Amino acid sequence: MTSARPLRADAQRNRARVLAAAEKVFAERGTAASTEEVARAAGVGVGTVFRHFPSKEALLQALVVERLARIAVDAREHAALPDARAAFFDFFTSVVRGSATKLELADALAELGIHPNEAVATVAEEVTEALSALLQQAQRAEAVRTDIGVSDVIALLAGASQARRYAPDDRPLAVILDGLRVPSAQ
Amino acid sequence: MTSARPLRADAQRNRARVLAAAEKVFAERGTAASTEEVARAAGVGVGTVFRHFPSKEALLQALVVERLARIAVDAREHAALPDARAAFFDFFTSVVRGSATKLELADALAELGIHPNEAVATVAEEVTEALSALLQQAQRAEAVRTDIGVSDVIALLAGASQARRYAPDDRPLAVILDGLRVPSAQ
Amino acid sequence: MTSARPLRADAQRNRARVLAAAEKVFAERGTAASTEEVARAAGVGVGTVFRHFPSKEALLQALVVERLARIAVDAREHAALPDARAAFFDFFTSVVRGSATKLELADALAELGIHPNEAVATVAEEVTEALSALLQQAQRAEAVRTDIGVSDVIALLAGASQARRYAPDDRPLAVILDGLRVPSAQ
Amino acid sequence: MTSARPLRADAQRNRARVLAAAEKVFAERGTAASTEEVARAAGVGVGTVFRHFPSKEALLQALVVERLARIAVDAREHAALPDARAAFFDFFTSVVRGSATKLELADALAELGIHPNEAVATVAEEVTEALSALLQQAQRAEAVRTDIGVSDVIALLAGASQARRYAPDDRPLAVILDGLRVPSAQ
DNA sequence: CATGAATGAGTATTCATTCAT
DNA sequence: CATGAATGAATACTCATTCAT
Numbered sequence: 001m002t003s004a005r006p007l008r009a010d011a012q013r014n015r016a017r018v019l020a021a022a023e024k025v026f027a028e029r030g031t032a033a034s035t036e037e038v039a040r041a042a043g044v045g046v047g048t049v050f051r052h053f054p055s056k057e058a059l060l061q062a063l064v065v066e067r068l069a070r071i072a073v074d075a076r077e078h079a080a081l082p083d084a085r086a087a088f089f090d091f092f093t094s095v096v097r098g099s100a101t102k103l104e105l106a107d108a109l110a111e112l113g114i115h116p117n118e119a120v121a122t123v124a125e126e127v128t129e130a131l132s133a134l135l136q137q138a139q140r141a142e143a144v145r146t147d148i149g150v151s152d153v154i155a156l157l158a159g160a161s162q163a164r165r166y167a168p169d170d171r172p173l174a175v176i177l178d179g180l181r182v183p184s185a186q
Numbered sequence: 187m188t189s190a191r192p193l194r195a196d197a198q199r200n201r202a203r204v205l206a207a208a209e210k211v212f213a214e215r216g217t218a219a220s221t222e223e224v225a226r227a228a229g230v231g232v233g234t235v236f237r238h239f240p241s242k243e244a245l246l247q248a249l250v251v252e253r254l255a256r257i258a259v260d261a262r263e264h265a266a267l268p269d270a271r272a273a274f275f276d277f278f279t280s281v282v283r284g285s286a287t288k289l290e291l292a293d294a295l296a297e298l299g300i301h302p303n304e305a306v307a308t309v310a311e312e313v314t315e316a317l318s319a320l321l322q323q324a325q326r327a328e329a330v331r332t333d334i335g336v337s338d339v340i341a342l343l344a345g346a347s348q349a350r351r352y353a354p355d356d357r358p359l360a361v362i363l364d365g366l367r368v369p370s371a372q
Numbered sequence: 373m374t375s376a377r378p379l380r381a382d383a384q385r386n387r388a389r390v391l392a393a394a395e396k397v398f399a400e401r402g403t404a405a406s407t408e409e410v411a412r413a414a415g416v417g418v419g420t421v422f423r424h425f426p427s428k429e430a431l432l433q434a435l436v437v438e439r440l441a442r443i444a445v446d447a448r449e450h451a452a453l454p455d456a457r458a459a460f461f462d463f464f465t466s467v468v469r470g471s472a473t474k475l476e477l478a479d480a481l482a483e484l485g486i487h488p489n490e491a492v493a494t495v496a497e498e499v500t501e502a503l504s505a506l507l508q509q510a511q512r513a514e515a516v517r518t519d520i521g522v523s524d525v526i527a528l529l530a531g532a533s534q535a536r537r538y539a540p541d542d543r544p545l546a547v548i549l550d551g552l553r554v555p556s557a558q
Numbered sequence: 559m560t561s562a563r564p565l566r567a568d569a570q571r572n573r574a575r576v577l578a579a580a581e582k583v584f585a586e587r588g589t590a591a592s593t594e595e596v597a598r599a600a601g602v603g604v605g606t607v608f609r610h611f612p613s614k615e616a617l618l619q620a621l622v623v624e625r626l627a628r629i630a631v632d633a634r635e636h637a638a639l640p641d642a643r644a645a646f647f648d649f650f651t652s653v654v655r656g657s658a659t660k661l662e663l664a665d666a667l668a669e670l671g672i673h674p675n676e677a678v679a680t681v682a683e684e685v686t687e688a689l690s691a692l693l694q695q696a697q698r699a700e701a702v703r704t705d706i707g708v709s710d711v712i713a714l715l716a717g718a719s720q721a722r723r724y725a726p727d728d729r730p731l732a733v734i735l736d737g738l739r740v741p742s743a744q
Numbered sequence: 745c746a747t748g749a750a751t752g753a754g755t756a757t758t759c760a761t762t763c764a765t
Numbered sequence: 766c767a768t769g770a771a772t773g774a775a776t777a778c779t780c781a782t783t784c785a786t
Contacts, residue, residue, distance in 0.1 A: 011745075032218065034780055036748095045747040046782085056781065148357055155358040159349030167341035171334055175342060179365025196765080197770060220755060231772040236757065238770095383766075404590065406759055408769095417768040418761085428760065520729055527730040531721030539713035543706055547714060551737025566786075569749060592776060603751040608778060610749095 015052045017042045019066060022059055031060060061117050068123040071095055075130035085143030088134055089177055092157065096173050099161040128154075142182050156180070201238045203228045205252060208235075208245055217246060247303050254309040257281055261316035271329030274320055275363055278343065282359055285347040314340075328368050342366070387424045390414045391438060394431055403432060433489050440495040443467055447502035457515030460506055461549055464529065468545050471533040500526075514554050528552070573610045576600045577624060580607075580617055589618060619675050626681040629653055633688035643701030646692055647735055650715065654731050657719040686712075700740050714738070 021042035025033050035056055039046045053059035078091040131150050138144040156176055163172035207228035211219045221242055225232045239245035264277040317336050324330040342362055349358035393414035397405045407428055411418045425431035450463040503522050510516040528548055535544035579600035583591045593614055597604045611617035636649040689708050696702040714734055721730035 014746085035782085036780075039748095047747055047784085048745085050782065051745075054782095145361075148361065151353050152357045152361070155349040155351075155353035156361060158352050159345035159347075159358060159362070161345075162348035163341040163345030165341075166344050167337050171338045172341045172345060175331075175334065175338070175365035176345070176362060177365070178369075179361035179363070183364075200770080221757085222755075232757085233759085233772050234770075240757090242756065386767085407761085408759075411769095419763085419768050420766085422761065423766075426761095517733075520733065523725050524729045524733070527721040527723075527725035528733060530724050531717035531719075531730060531734070533717075534720035535713040535717030537713075538716050539709050543710045544713040544717060547703075547706065547710070547737035548717070548734055549737070550741075551733035551735070555736075566749070568786080572749080593778085594776075604778080605751055605780085606749075612778090614777065 011052075014042075014044055014048055018044065018049050018052055018059075019062060023063055023066075026060070026063070035059075061120055065119050065123050068120070068127050072123060072126040072130050075127065075134050079130060079134045079137065084137040084141035088138035088144055089180075091134060092153075092160075092177065092180075093173065095157055096160045096164060099164070144180050145182050148180070197238075200228075200230055200234055204230065204235050204238055204245075205248060209249055209252075212246070212249070221245075247306055251305050251309050254306070254313050258309060258312040258316050261313065261320050265316060265320045265323065270323040270327035274324035274330055275366075277320060278339075278346070278363065278366075279359065281343055282346045282350060285350070330366050331368050334366070383424075386414075386416055386420055390416065390421050390424055390431075391434060395435055395438075398432075398435070407431075433492055437491050437495050440492070440499050444495060444498040444502050447499065447506050451502060451506045451509065456509040456513035460510035460516055461552075463506060464525075464532070464549065464552075465545065467529055468532045468536060471536070516552050517554050520552070525552075569610075572600075572602055572606055576602065576607050576610055576617075577620060581621055581624075584618070584621070593617075619678055623677050623681050626678070626685050630681060630684040630688050633685065633692050637688060637692045637695065642695040642699035646696035646702055647738075649692060650711075650718075650735065650738075651731065653715055654718045654722060657722070702738050703740050706738070 018038065022038045025038050025041050029037070035049055036046055038059070039049045042049070049059070053062055074094060075091055078087040081087040128150055131153060135144065135150055135153055139146050160173050160176050163176075166172075204224065208224045211224045211227050215223070221235055222232055224245070225235045228235070235245065239248055260280060261277055264273040267273040267276075314336055317339060321330065321336055321339055325332050346359050346362045349362075352358075390410065394410045397410050397413050401409070407421055408418055410431070411421045414421070421431070425434055446466060447463055450459040453459040500522055503525060507516065507522055507525055511518050532545050532548045535548075538544075576596065580596045583596050583599050587595070593607055594604055596617070597607045600607070607617065611620055632652060633649055636645040639645040639648075686708055689711060693702065693708055693711055697704050718731050718734045721734075724730075
């Protein structure tokens with residue numbers, strides 16, 4: 001996921017620990033938290049963090065990539081389900097619910113349009129593709145209104161995740177899901 | 187000899203210039219932008235910024251208060267309109283559209299539940315009250331679904347504003363507005 | 373005391389108020405206290421402080437001059453007393469006791485050797501002269517040991533004042549006074 | 559993974575260099591001298607100063623602790639000498655003479671009663687104890703007057719050190735030492 | 745490879761001093 | 766003359782990044 005070296009087992013483990021620690025620390029104290037703090041949370045020295053991620057920005061991007069990659073997988077899995085309607089809405093719900101505890105999806109998605117980093121661009125495309133399939137199936141099944149596209153769904157995913165910060169229950173999400181349905185298909 | 191003097195005319199003007207510059211700078215470069223930069227944009231020295239706002243946090247809060255105050259006024263004005271349905275949806279739309287150019291509403295609204303600052307708490311209450319009236323009127327007019335409350339509307343305002351960052355057109359907003367309507371009242 | 377202008381009555385009063393406030397503020401919070409604070413304590417604007425004393429250093433020096441001037445007067449008055457022994461020891465005691473509440477004499481005297489300011493140099497000379505008379509009389513009266521000079525007395529005044537900061541009673545002072553007496557003249 | 563590691567050799571050396579540089583700089587230009595200047599004098603970056611001493615105050619305290627620790631050692635060593643009289647007076651003299659070149663003892667001793675810092679409190683106690691032994695031995699040997707206690711000796715040490723700033727010879731010291739002797743024991 | 749000490753540019757904040765009101 | 770707002774240099778402290786151990 002970085003380049004081509006196989007990476008020794010312990011190095012691989014350290015990379016994962018740093019990533020996990022970073023997610024936790026940045027989620028709890030914001031992305032302004034220091035690299036030192038991430039290192040401490042991971043139980044390694046700062047040097048190790050910088051060995052795996054050449055800069056703080058790279059670390060942040062790796063986090064985004066990881067998140068998006070999971071979303072892409074999730075989208076693909078849902079796209080393979082028989083019920084297109086349920087597939088779409090379940091996917092949407094799971095992404096929004098999942099974003100609550102982690103580094104805000106909003107921030108993660110924000111990177112999409114801001115930093116044209118190769119790795120990020122790649123997963124972004126994967127997400128877009130998988131989501132596109134999912135959306136089109138649902139639209140074809142007349143489960144989702146046809147006047148919106150993938151970018152709108154992404155925007156709404158970000159919006160719904162953000163809404164969750166203010167009202168951590170499912171009502172705002174329900175409103176958005178209802179707005180997405182085909183009018184007649186109540 | 188201190189307290190709440192009316193503030194000299196030029197001081198008043200500088201305060202406003204700083205506030206405007208801060209809004210612009212923080213919106214463009216994020217709240218991590220330096221105070222120095224805000225001062226430069228306002229055409230004053232750093233000292234002046236700190237004379238008006240004793241800390242960067244105070245400046246940020248002043249910005250939030252200003253934004254929320256405008257929203258409260260907007261809500262009150264709309265609540266006075268005869269058509270309760272249009273009043274609610276126009277208000278929602280205007281807030282979301284207005285937040286695009288300014289410091290993200292999301293960040294502003296975020297303060298609502300986070301910083302127990304007196305001034306912020308006061309406007310927050312004003313917003314809540316005005317919005318409550320607006321919402322209830324719309325619900326009584328059967329224009330807005332009745333299973334949501336003020337806090338949900340606030341969350342959705344934040345969400346819709348956030349969505350706008352990813353898709354700057356009106357489609358995500360339209361989806362949310364549709365989700366808010368009374369199902370049968372399409 | 374500045375140059376030659378007679379200074380209007382209210383200006384004169386302001387000058388005195390600033391000086392008094394400065395003494396209090398600097399004594400309580402150290403000479404690092406801000407000019408703003410001095411102005412506030414004096415009930416005037418900063419501008420007024422700077423009108424009377426062109427710089428913070430000038431204000432500090434004026435304070436020293438005032439202090440030393442009082443000491444010089446005190447010395448002269450004591451030198452005029454009939455009992456040379458009592459005159460010297462009473463003077464020493466009064467200076468040391470008096471320094472406790474005010475801006476440390478030590479700091480005031482410190483300026484003596486550091487900033488060759490004309491006004492300071494003048495009073496310093498006055499102090500030296502008056503003290504010289506007082507000392508010589510006491511030495512002639514065999515009340516004070518003859519192996520010390522004026523500069524030693526000044527040093528001991530500073531030392532005794534400093535000692536008072538650690539043990540605010542009269543014992544350290546008594547020790548020093550005893551050390552100053554003519555051995556046989558216990 | 560943190561706490562009391564022995565500190566790498568070079569780190570240890572840097573810590574000492576910073577401490578030495580700070581002593582010199584603060585003695586020469588006052589404690590208002592900037593940390594930047596201390597760093598420059600030590601030949602390290604500012605960051606290094608702050609890595610070893612988290613704040614300027616901590617640096618100052620470390621200096622005081624160091625100074626007091628040396629005094630405590632000195633006191634203990636003298637207390638072990640056979641001639642109680644010489645022990646006391648030699649100690650007093652050596653402390654006062656030693657304080658001249660270094661950061662004023664007065665400032666160091668000032669910390670004794672002012673900052674409730676644990677490290678400082680600890681050495682302060684050590685100094686007090688060692689000094690107490692030294693003083694009592696001298697008093698039992700009828701070399702020092704019995705109407706004074708440890709706190710008076712500390713005050714006089716501070717006073718004598720301060721006096722040295724005005725008259726850098728030994729006369730003020732001699733006066734104080736004479737004042738400390740048992741009257742009949744001239 | 746991992747560690748954490750060193751670096752120094754960058755940031756918020758203070759304060760003496762000036763000057764328009 | 767008095768006022769206090771404006772100024773900007775100065776300072777303590779932080780943090781991403783580098784590199785000797």
